[in-house]
Amino acid sequence: MRKSALIFLTIIIVVVGVLVYFLQDRFIERAIERTGEAVVGAKVEIDGFDFSLFDLSCSWQRLQIANPNDPWRNLLETGRAAFAIEMRPLFWGRILIDELALEEVRSGSCRSTDGSLPVAPGEAAQPGLAEKATRAVNKRITELAELDLSALARTFKIDSLVDPQMLNSVQGYQEFTSDADSTFGHWRSQFTGDSYQRQLRDFEIEISQLKPDSVQNDVVAMAEMVKKLDALYQRVTQLKQQIGGQGQAIKNDFQSIQTRLSGLQDAVQADIEMAKRRANLQGLEVKDVALALFGEPVIARIEHILHYVGLGRKYLPAASVLLTSEEEPNPPRFEGQDIYFPFHYRYPRLLIRKIHLSGMTAAGDSTRGYALDGQVLGFTTEPPVYGQPTKFDVKFYRESSNQYAIRGVLDHVDAARDSLWISASQIRLGEQSLPSSKYLPASFTAQRGSFELSGFFAGDAININFGFQATPVTFRYASEASGKIESIVRSVLADINRIDLTATLAGRQGDYALRMGSNIDNALSNGVMSVLDQNFRAAQAQLETRVRASVARYRSEAESRVQAFRQGTLAEVEQLQQRVQAELERIEQYKKEIENCIEAEKKKAEQKVADEKKKLEEKAKKGLEGLLKKKKN
Amino acid sequence: MFWLSFISDFFRALRSGQEPGQVSAGFSIGYLIGLMPFFSLQTVLLFALLFLLNVNLAAGFVAIFIAGFVAWLLDPLIHSLGFWVLVEIPALHGLWESLYNLPIAPLTRFYNTVSMGSILIGIITVWPVFWGMKKLVINYRDRIEARIKKWKIVQAVKSSKLYGWYEKILRIRELT
Structure with a gap:
């Protein structure tokens, strides 16, 4: 031993x-700040950090956690916080904190x-849940044509809008008539009705000649x-089967032709809609008004929420994500590969069992400031563990x-299933x-409002329900009303002093649909329509009549073909089948x-035999009795 | 300069001073440290042994350098050995799992393939290294040193002014 x-x-x-x-304090502080910055995407700063070994x-x-969308403001700022780290998990490099109180x-x-x-140049990240949903919904809003109500006040030249030869339904009826002629012609030639009639007549004669009374x-x-x-x-049964076999084939073909004929009604309706579109006479689509008015602001808020759900998914990875990321590349030289054995303790890399949040803005002035109160349970970077x-x-x-409440459950134990409830009143x-x-308001002013949102996210499936109410509301327009329609829209909206909006975003695997509805939709639809009904509806009706009239000739021609076949060949088949059945x-x-x-x-015959038998037996009996008497004497 | 000093001390230790066992023990401990890829629990303990036991420090530091270089060259082989022992022998899985769940054992980083490979190679080769080094020191002192001294180049260096100055400096350092 050396002294x-x-x-x-x-x-x-x-020295060490x-x-x-x-x-150590500076080192740990910087490590926490860097981790936080990676999560939030903005600066995280800790002052007065102290760690006691x-x-x-x-x-x-x-x-201080800076707001990534507004870097000169903090997303979150807390005052003093103190917490203890559990010692045992540190042997495995795990950090467990039982309780963390974040005050102020x-x-x-x-x-x-x-x-x-x-901004660091990095690889383009894979689109997450938020990006996919936002893209799908934004596409829907972009596709939404600008609401044009000018058609409501316009007069129309119907003849110029409807060309019979350009109508799909006319072409459809023409094709149908040709196909029906071909099919019916085929059956008229193939169905040997006369031969069946002859055979049946022969059978009838043959049956009539048989007289059961004569025998x-x-x-x-x-x-x-x-x-x-x-x-x-x-x-006769054979004849019935022959007629039945052919008859069934005829009936099947007839049925499919009838179905096709009924389907042409939809083509007529489609032609009417197309003509209306050409004339801008689609009318007020309720869902379009809601989307046009509130689509973008609602989506901006939902996008915000989805962004945070995506962050949760990223930094609280579910088991499925952890398992897929287990595949390790070849280790760098002299670093080797860590082999993970079953760990008997539920020690995630970082776990804070409970976080208490409390605070008050405006220097504690409860009349001006907001109070914050809440808790987070089981915050961990490894939920499956x-x-x-x-x-x-x-x-x-x-x-x-006003009050805001946010509740949520981020269940990433197996696959990611998140639930979120947000309300504000x-x-x-x-x-x-x-x-x-052009026609709708540029803004609205409301004194108070409230909203509630519930969102469920399972894997890449989303179901978000959003509701918003505001009252009393007044609408403001970008310019003075310059026409009749603008004046009417404004008079309708002037009577509305409340907004009731509902929105649903649902779907899975990139196919997300946004549905919205509000009381404004109905009011506009009803109010504007009732005022401008005459011109608008008359034009609509004229167009519809015109399209139907253009189609009518072709339609009646097609229907007459079907009717003729029904009354001819089909009726003959049925009559033959009835007659054969009657003969049978x-x-x-x-x-x-x-x-x-x-x-x-x-x-x-059996009765006669029995009587004869009885007579013979009695005769034999009497004979025997006579013989016995003679012997005794 | 730091390393040159250790190399000089190492060659001096080969010639005289400490026992051959002390030189080879220091070399063996250094060899084990040099094999380890990370700063882990066993590295700390081995360093403590190197400093606390009456072994040759210079030999230890030279061994750290040599073994570190050899381990870097043999890294793929060491990784494969560690992987084989940790993963491909199912009978040992229970042992590794138990060790993994002990509070101190994970600090040795035995679950790392290179670390495990180095530990195994160290355990297997430390005795031959110790024995070989001891023999080398004895042989050096008995035979090799005398032969080297007869080499013309050595005599030329020793007769140079520079070497004279070097010897003077060494003497001064020994006196102070």
């Missing part, structure tokens, strides 16, 4: 200890420095007749005024701008009558 070495080691340990003591406790004086939490506070991060009391003749009837029955979903419940409110709205449109029944009846007669004759 000098002991001293040297002691010095080294002391001193360095760790003075530098002896009791494994941490604290900071201030935490504020949101939207101003920053003294820019909170944006330098009564003659059992042999009756048996002969039964045989004849059986043979006849077989032949922890085995429980992350839950959060946060309220943000002002006394006797009595929020001050002020003036809200709307997408520009007649044969059966004859056969039955004769069989009854045979049965009666049989019974008579």
Whole structure:
């Protein structure tokens, strides 16, 4: 053992200890800041960070998380926080915090420095849930034609709008008539009705010649007749099968032709709609008004929420994601590959079992500031290891005024299943701008409003329901009303003092649909229509009549073909089938009558035999008695 | 300069001073440290042994350098050996799992393929290295040193002014 070495080691340990003591805080602080920045996408700053190795406790004086969308404001700012780290999991490099209290939490506070991060060139990321849904919905809004109500007041030249030869339904009826002629012609040539009639007539004569009464009391003749009837029955049945087989094929073809004829009604309706579109007479589509007015603002909010759901998915990966990412590339030289064995403890890499949030803005002035109260349970970077979903419940409110509540469950234990509930009540709205449109308002002003949102996200399936109410509302327009229609729209909207909006975004695998509805849709639809009804509806009716009239000739021609076939070949088939059936029944009846007669004759013969037998027995008995008496005497 | 000093000390230790066992023990401990790819629990313990035991430090540091270079060259082989032991022998999985769940054992990073390969190669080769080094020191002192001293180049270097200055500096350092 070397004394000098002991001293040297002691010095080294002391120096390292001193360095760790003075530098560890800065080192850990920077590590946390970098991790946070990677998650949020904006600067994360911790002031007054302190870590104590002896009791494994941490604290900071201030935490600022910059808003990535507004880098001069904080998304979140907290005051002092202190928490303890569990020692045992540290042996495996896991950080477990039982309880973390974040006090003086504020949101939207101003920053003294820019909170944006330098843009690093990186690989184009795969589109996440938010991007896919937003793309699908934005495409729908982009496709939405600008609402044009000018058609409502226009007069139309119907003749110029409807060219019979350009109508799909006319072409459809022409093709149908040609096809029906071909099919019916085929059956008229193939269906040998005359031959069947002749055969049936022969059978009728043959059956009529058979007279069951003429063979009564003659059992042999009756048996002969039964045989004849059986043979006849077989032949008629054969004829019935022949007629039935062909008849069924004819009926099938007729049925499909009839179905096609009915389908042409839809083509007529499509032609009417097309003509209306050409004349801009589509009318007010309720869903389009809602989308045109509120689509973009609603989508902007939903996009925001989806962004955070996507962040949750990214930084709280589900088991399925962890499993797919387990495949490791070849290890770099001298680094090797870590082999992970079953770990018996539920220690995720980072787990904070409970986070308490509390705070008050406006320096604690409860009349002006907002109070924040909430908690997050089971916040972890490895939900499958922890085995429980992350839950959060946060309220943000002002006394006797507006309130916000956000609740959610991020269940990433197996596959990602997230649920989110957001509600806000009595929020001050002020003036809200709307997408520009010639006829619709440019903005609305409302004193108070409320909204609620529930969202369910399972894998890439989304179901978001959004509701918004605002009252009392007044609409503002970009310019003065210059025409009759604008004046009418404005008078309709002037009577509305409340907005009730509902929206649903649902779908899966990139196929997401947005449906919206509001009381404004109905009011506009009803109000504008009732005022401008005459011109608009008359034009619509004229167009419809014109299209129907253009089609009528071709339609009646097609229908007459069908009717003729029904009354001709088809009726003949049915009549033949009925007659054959009647003959079969007649044969059966004859056969039955004769069989009854045979049965009666049989019974008579049996009775006669029984009587004769009885007589013979009595005669024999008397004979025997006479013989016995003679012997006794 | 730091490393040159250690190499110079190492050659001096080969010639005289400490026992051959002390030189080869220092070399063996250094060899084990050099094989390890990471700063892990066993590295700390081996360093402590190197400093605390009365072994040759210079030999230890030279061994760290040589073994580190050899380990870097043999890295793919060491990785394959570690992977085979950790993954491809099912009978050992229970042992690794138990160790993985112990509080201290993971600090050795035994679950890393290169780390495990290095540990195994170290355990297998440390005795031959110790024995070989000891023999080398004895042979060096008995035979090789005398032969080297007779080499013309060595005599030329020793008779040079530069070497004279070097020896003076060494003497001064020994006195102070």
